[in-house]
Amino acid sequence: MKKNILVAPLNWGLGHATRCIPIIKALESQDFTPIIASDGVALDILRKEFPHLQTLELPSYHIEYPKNGFFFKIKIFFNSPKMLEAIVSEKKVVKKWIKEYNLIGIISDNRLGVRSKKVPCVFITHQLNVMTGNTTWLTSKMHQYIIKKFDQCWVPDVDAVPNLTGDLGHLDKHYDAIKYIGPLSRLHRKPLEKKYDLMVILSGPEPQRTFLEEKLALELLKYDGKIIFIKGKIQAEQTVVEKENIIFYNYMNSEELEIAFNQSDKILCRSGYTTVMDLAQLGKKAFFIPTPGQYEQEYLAKKLKKEGLVPYCKQEKFEVNKLLEIDLYKGLSDFKTVVTWKELFQLFLK
Missing domain, CATH: 3.40.50.2000 (Glycogen Phosphorylase B;)
Incomplete structure (x- = not known):
């Protein structure tokens, strides 16, 4: 019997999609069958990376940037009804997909409506605190409220100092459901000649x-x-x-x-x-x-x-x-962390 896992990154640039690439590869190596779901360029790039895998289209969050960055919060505020509509639509379509594709688990990278109480659900984010200037306290509380609706939250950073995310990915209070899995990258260092x-x-x-x-x-x-x-x-x-x-x-x-x-x-x-x-x-x-x-x-x-x-x-x-x-400047250096995929994926086998 196939162990189908839905992997759904947010379409906000390419970052959410590309950091899901090592997760999708790890799922395949552990005999799970990833089913990819997203929209726009995020879905396009994952289709190019994994032409052999099934892909599904999710509603768009309609994330747009203003021409002037100063108006970013205002633009997001006026787009919020469309985002909320997409989140509601996500929940409905995921409910249908669980039966249709015999899903045994869900991994959502910042897609707020891609979850269900019927199967184990993971939320991936590096933003436990959401920075929005003088409204950071509010957006952070709202985000943390949604995160708690998932069975686990995987943070791609280390739970120590030094780390990469700082206040973005670390809270004052510890929660067992938050798992620090180490930084994720689809790339590897190779001794190639400089070109x-x-x-x-x-x-x-x-x-x-x-x-x-x-x-x-x-x-x-x-x-x-x-x-x-x-x-x-x-x-x-x-x-x-x-x-x-x-x-x-x-x-x-x-x-x-x-x-x-x-x-x-x-x-x-x-x-x-x-x-x-x-x-x-x-x-x-x-x-x-x-x-x-x-x-x-x-x-x-x-x-x-x-x-x-x-x-x-x-x-x-x-x-x-x-x-x-x-x-x-010194430049960035690797934390040499090893992701324990087999242990993390046990959530889907319970």
Whole structure:
């Protein structure tokens, strides 16, 4: 009998989807059958990574960024009715899928309605506290309330100091249902010869991804070195364009990305948590440009700069000479944690 597990990442950039890749592979290695569910680019990238697995489409949360990051909270507030509608729809469709696909468990990466009382359910998040400026206390309480509706919460970090998430992923009070599983990355360090002086990798919702792409494509023509630039645009076909010192890719699969990271000396990217975990796994030095208005990315960038690990600046203030700061910082390093998948997956066999 197949041990079907629904794996459902949120479609918010590519980070939630890509950090589910090692989870899906681990499920397969432990004789479970993952069924992937998401929407938009998150579903597209997982279909490319796992063409042999069944995929299902979930309702979209309609997450959109304003052109001005200052209005991020306002935009999310006005989008909240659509998000709530999607969450209600998720719950209904998951109820149907449990019977239709004989699910024995659910792993939800930040999809709030993908859960059921009929099977064991896991919630994956690095945000036990949700940073939203002066409303952090409220959004954190709301998020923690929803997390408690799941059987377990897996936090991809370590329950010790130093750690990667800081206040985002750690509470003052300990809960048995919260399991720190160690940072997750689909990438591995390999001893490859350096080919690029700088790697640029973009992700995140529009229109901010495009704004940064356009700004960097011009600014980095002044960079003295060879650049590989991955736009993070998941499209039907891969495209490659060379312009002066930069080679542009619209997207790369995990294998190609792993090679490109290992062939690059330094990284320029957003300070999304999945990227932070990838950089730690690879032991890379980087420069961060947080998504305007996204408090979580701004918090992580400030935390890691304060610890002397990675420099950053705001999107509108970036100039190519700021990349010289990278050498003044230590860079991220791997925690060498080993995820005990067999033990974690016992939840689904009870």
